[in-house]
Amino acid sequence: MSDGSDATNADGARRVSDSSDDGPVLAADGRPLKQSLQRALRRQKLRALGLIAPLLIFILVTFIAPIADMLFRSVENQIVSDTLPQTVQTLADWDPDSGELPGQEVFRDFYFDLAVAAQRKKHTQLGTRLNYELTGVSSLFRRSGRRIDDIGEVYMDQFEDLNAAWGEEMTWARLMGSEDWLQEQEAWNADAAAADEADRDFDRPLPAFEFGADVRAELPRTAAVFDEFAHYMRTDNQESVMEDEPWEVAYAALYEDLMANPDAAAAFSGENATILSEAADAVPKFQAVDYKAAILETEEGWSDPQVWATIQTFSPDYTTGYFLNAVDLQMTPDGIQAQPRDQQIYVLLFKRTLFMSLMIMGSCVVLGYPIAYLLSNLPLRESNMLMILVLLPFWTSLLVRTSAWKVLLQQQGVINDLLVWLGLVADDSRLVMINNQFGTIVAMTHILLPFMILPLYSVMKTIPPSYVRAAKSLGATNWTAFWRVYFPQSVPGIGAGCILVFILSIGYYITPELVGGTTGTFISNRIAYHISSSLNWGLAAALGSILLAVVLLLYWVYDKIVGIDNVSLG
Amino acid sequence: MTAASEQGFVVFDRVQKSYDGETLVVKDLNLSIGKGEFLTMLGPSGSGKTTCLMMLAGFETATHGDILLDGKPINNIPPHKRGIGMVFQNYALFPHMTVAENLAFPLEVRNISRSDRESKVKHALDMVQMGDFGGRRPAQLSGGQQQRIALARALVFEPELVLMDEPLGALDKQLREHMQFEITNLAHQLGITTVYVTHDQTEALTMSDRVAVFDDGRIQQLAAPDELYEQPQNSFVAQFIGENNTMMGTVKEIKGDACIVQLDGGELIDAVPVNVSKPGERTLISIRPERVEFNKERLHEDAHTLKAEVLEFIYMGDIFRTRLKVAGNENFVIKTRNAPDQRRLKPGEQIEIGWLPQDCRALDA
Numbered sequence: 001m002s003d004g005s006d007a008t009n010a011d012g013a014r015r016v017s018d019s020s021d022d023g024p025v026l027a028a029d030g031r032p033l034k035q036s037l038q039r040a041l042r043r044q045k046l047r048a049l050g051l052i053a054p055l056l057i058f059i060l061v062t063f064i065a066p067i068a069d070m071l072f073r074s075v076e077n078q079i080v081s082d083t084l085p086q087t088v089q090t091l092a093d094w095d096p097d098s099g100e101l102p103g104q105e106v107f108r109d110f111y112f113d114l115a116v117a118a119q120r121k122k123h124t125q126l127g128t129r130l131n132y133e134l135t136g137v138s139s140l141f142r143r144s145g146r147r148i149d150d151i152g153e154v155y156m157d158q159f160e161d162l163n164a165a166w167g168e169e170m171t172w173a174r175l176m177g178s179e180d181w182l183q184e185q186e187a188w189n190a191d192a193a194a195a196d197e198a199d200r201d202f203d204r205p206l207p208a209f210e211f212g213a214d215v216r217a218e219l220p221r222t223a224a225v226f227d228e229f230a231h232y233m234r235t236d237n238q239e240s241v242m243e244d245e246p247w248e249v250a251y252a253a254l255y256e257d258l259m260a261n262p263d264a265a266a267a268f269s270g271e272n273a274t275i276l277s278e279a280a281d282a283v284p285k286f287q288a289v290d291y292k293a294a295i296l297e298t299e300e301g302w303s304d305p306q307v308w309a310t311i312q313t314f315s316p317d318y319t320t321g322y323f324l325n326a327v328d329l330q331m332t333p334d335g336i337q338a339q340p341r342d343q344q345i346y347v348l349l350f351k352r353t354l355f356m357s358l359m360i361m362g363s364c365v366v367l368g369y370p371i372a373y374l375l376s377n378l379p380l381r382e383s384n385m386l387m388i389l390v391l392l393p394f395w396t397s398l399l400v401r402t403s404a405w406k407v408l409l410q411q412q413g414v415i416n417d418l419l420v421w422l423g424l425v426a427d428d429s430r431l432v433m434i435n436n437q438f439g440t441i442v443a444m445t446h447i448l449l450p451f452m453i454l455p456l457y458s459v460m461k462t463i464p465p466s467y468v469r470a471a472k473s474l475g476a477t478n479w480t481a482f483w484r485v486y487f488p489q490s491v492p493g494i495g496a497g498c499i500l501v502f503i504l505s506i507g508y509y510i511t512p513e514l515v516g517g518t519t520g521t522f523i524s525n526r527i528a529y530h531i532s533s534s535l536n537w538g539l540a541a542a543l544g545s546i547l548l549a550v551v552l553l554l555y556w557v558y559d560k561i562v563g564i565d566n567v568s569l570g
Numbered sequence: 571m572t573a574a575s576e577q578g579f580v581v582f583d584r585v586q587k588s589y590d591g592e593t594l595v596v597k598d599l600n601l602s603i604g605k606g607e608f609l610t611m612l613g614p615s616g617s618g619k620t621t622c623l624m625m626l627a628g629f630e631t632a633t634h635g636d637i638l639l640d641g642k643p644i645n646n647i648p649p650h651k652r653g654i655g656m657v658f659q660n661y662a663l664f665p666h667m668t669v670a671e672n673l674a675f676p677l678e679v680r681n682i683s684r685s686d687r688e689s690k691v692k693h694a695l696d697m698v699q700m701g702d703f704g705g706r707r708p709a710q711l712s713g714g715q716q717q718r719i720a721l722a723r724a725l726v727f728e729p730e731l732v733l734m735d736e737p738l739g740a741l742d743k744q745l746r747e748h749m750q751f752e753i754t755n756l757a758h759q760l761g762i763t764t765v766y767v768t769h770d771q772t773e774a775l776t777m778s779d780r781v782a783v784f785d786d787g788r789i790q791q792l793a794a795p796d797e798l799y800e801q802p803q804n805s806f807v808a809q810f811i812g813e814n815n816t817m818m819g820t821v822k823e824i825k826g827d828a829c830i831v832q833l834d835g836g837e838l839i840d841a842v843p844v845n846v847s848k849p850g851e852r853t854l855i856s857i858r859p860e861r862v863e864f865n866k867e868r869l870h871e872d873a874h875t876l877k878a879e880v881l882e883f884i885y886m887g888d889i890f891r892t893r894l895k896v897a898g899n900e901n902f903v904i905k906t907r908n909a910p911d912q913r914r915l916k917p918g919e920q921i922e923i924g925w926l927p928q929d930c931r932a933l934d935a
Contacts (some may be wrong), residue, residue: 470662473650474676
């Protein structure tokens, strides 16, 4: 017998389609065949894409995007530079190794940043963030925030003593705002008042605040503070800046601006110019604030250079800090160091998670293989019955199953009672089988067993019984026939089941949470803790990213060793 | 023990088999297979032939009776100790092993040394002309090649008995015919005893020394192919093997090894009484299409003839197949050789047909 007929056919077909021996194969209309084929397939491809589009979009929006966002959070650190924009810049020049506190200008910028942040209630978030890196920073920010306005009040009093007009909202509004904005805002005020009079509803949005010409250039600090103020008034209070006098820190900013630029008034006209030039003449005689001393007065903790070093270390927009924390390291001003011994938990947790996942996977194989074998070799009626028994736990609530194990395994539980009754265990030394690793492995093996059995079954179902028969007829004993012939062919099922069970168990949360106690918890429990309790989302994201990386790595290793083509899910 | 058990290499002695305890799949089977014989079990599906093979291989146990191999009962010997080579319907080549590993497997489990193993594997591969394919996986082979490897694997450990369970079922016609020839050649060359199961009668006739025709759990006839074809012992065998014209009638007269049968239409014909014993019995008349003669000169002088009308003439190349209406039966077929002097009948033509008395068999009704 020969396979020559195939070759002849192929030759014949080529002769028909390929009229010229060189150049690409052409279709009947003279276009290259490849192009024609692509054109013909495009419609099909678009159709296929249309069919999967709803699911694709759903997954992108609800799954891929949140994961990407979460992964991004593991390195994101913009909160420091967002909250302390000026401080971060000036602090960059400070040498933390000098052992001295940063200079006046750092404290001055810090004052402005902190005062604005305190008004906008952002300083506590920053305090929480930096507290992950240096314990105690959180309370520094909180306490200083409470007393930071005292510093601005010094200037506010002096400005108001100089001219009572500085205490008026309109003085500031006119000085800072543009002509257009003033007119628009006053028209809005008039309409609002009229509507109020007539008892009508009025929901026209507030006009956006707009700086007058040159304000930003001449009075940069004041403008920066006022900008924040205007934004705050508009978004948080739904009021215009005409309704309230600016924060105390605005007076300090004006003082600084006028000291730096005494001729600022020249850029203004009318009343603004008058009041500004009056102030510019007066400020040199004002009582100046020593920012450093003032900040230290709000909270002594700022005198620790370590605090400043930490701020400096974490001022970049992106950080590896979370990842270092996730592997029990920390980034200090002196470089990367191990966490204090009593805070090292994550490496241990990762190791434990891996170890327990492997144990669960192993016990699933040991328990699931014989069942799957039986399932695939029994007559249909019995195997259906058995299959229902396998699937039954699948249809039961996870919580119920886990709680059932609690009932069974606890010290006053069914199994202990039975053992005591049988006299195998003394009543005063009942076995501890729950709230530890043992309990977690038992409960999770039970829960994940169907994920092992089903792929195994679907692979074993395709192994014809004639293979084992052939092996036996060739002289192999039952064991040899199984081990040399049947088992190798069931390996793809074992592979699929192992991957499934391992990946599911490595990220399992609910069962370890319920029956794990302290020694049986997984890394996922820690991630959940950081997500919902400590609110350290960055660290949670870093832990999650590492988990994802470990799974992908193991998947790759598995592919190298077993080959992913050998995995069959049925 | 019966007399049969004393002579055969493989003996089925009153073997019965039931799966459900209610019906017998194999009913009282007695069969003796001589050493070096090529015996085919032929029958429709469900006739019990594969069950017999599986009992012989040890994958099924007989409910009653003994199976003897070389004089020893093997009922309680597990399959792997029987030393019987077997070729399966779907070849059952181990897909995770190469061809050479497949062949080495039976040698390995018998703890044969590596060098012996290699030479035996090579020899077996050469025997089926597949010497260059040792390194391939079964999936890389064509159906016919896999078939050869399966054969080589069943023979490599030099068993004295080889069982084949419809081994050629999956091959196309041309390849099948070629392999039939190769398998019989190889079996005779090596002098091994072969039990071959098939439902293809051509295969059974061309390959076997003897054929056992199974139906309803019994052997209906056990005979050499020519005897089976020309002298079927009952109506099942006559109709199952080859094409046959059948007509119903009543025995009129029996004279030794000849009898006269009156067909239901009243016509009288000559026949050989096979399993009819007395006049008046109903009988099924069976005559092979190629044994019917319409050329008067070739007929015996005093032979009974029947009138026939030609209904259809089919040209089939090597033969002509003509459908006739004979004694009310419109499906009476005759086959004639496409020879130069052969007359081609035309539809509508009225002819007379007859046959040699020994070609017409009066069987059970």
